[in-house]
Amino acid sequence: MKDINLLKVGRAVSGKEGELARKIKVASFLLLIVYCLLVAGALSFWLILQGESDQIVKKIDYQEQRLKDLEPVESQQTFLKQRLSSLVPLLTEEAPDYQAVLSRLESFASEGVILNQLDLTRQGELNCGGIAANAVVFADFLERLLADDELSEKVKLSSSSRQEDGSYDFSLFLDVKI
């Protein structure tokens, strides 16, 4: 029967070679420990992230539920915003004040001048035609019109013709400002 000697050292390791082997062994164990620490750190990091993620998901669910409850308010606000923003160009654009223009023209035309045709657009272009009783009244009307910077800076006499009775038919173009 063969004896087994557990204490047997196959080969005696000594000197530089033995020292090197021992250092490598220690280093490898150190490497293993560092590696395990890194893995444990990464695991902790992952677990923390996972925990935070779960919490955020719960908070998001809660906020979404609150938003769902507030949906009528949101729809009203969105609706209001849509309406108001759409009306900004329309209600801030410069358009003639029809009332003011007509009132002003009425005041000019009250003295011997009759305006019998008037075409006013939203762009402020006013074509008007009328009859002046005589040249003096007509000239006075035109002078007053030209002098009125508030109504229009641009007054163009498109046509005028003297009638047999001394009256004047005329048509004017004004670029209305008010």
Added chain:
Amino acid sequence: MLKFKPSSLNLDKFRPFLVPVLIVVVIVLSGLFLVKPWIGKAFEVQENLRKEGKRLSQLTEKTSALESLSQTDLAKRADAAAKALPSEKDLSLFLVTLRTLATRNNLEIVSLQVSPGEIASASAEANQEALPLLSFQVKAGGYMNDLLEFLDQAAHSAPIIVVQGMDVEGLDLGGRFELSLVIDFPFLPLPTSLGRPEKALPQTTSQEEEIYQKLAQLEFLLGKEVLPLVPSGKENPFAF
């Protein structure tokens, strides 16, 4: 012939390196096939966490903004806006408004032309640049003072009335005359969706606030409520 001699292969000298080599192999293999994908996932979770955090802050901000709004005030504002700018091409509303305005100011409507086209326009897409309009060509007879009153009231009535132009023939400033008016009624289909939940709540600007102040002063000639905005659970939260 080459002969293998086991006795000449001495592996004992490698025995001290066996454990370190095994450790390195285990580290490399587990690092490659276990830890690396796992760390990749952790970074993915971190990235998702960053995105979710951002989303959460947007949701919280929006919820706070919504909760800070006074529902009574908002309902009042939305009602004024709905009266000023109907959501449909409501021909009957526009006709009744015109008739009411004319009657109030003793203007006689001689003729009225309108080409409404497709009436059911609630689903129509709104033009981004300009509001859709329903245009009326109205011939009316009356006196100058009545016309001036009509124009004044039209400027302060809801739904909004846009006088595009007027043409007066046979104008006698002291007497009765006829005039042609081009009158537009703007309308605007309802928004179709609220968008994503995290989308910021649209806030009204100061310019829009000024517009609202104008709308609030308009007189709704028909005197009826037009905005039953209720939670409906429908796809379009504005539909009712």
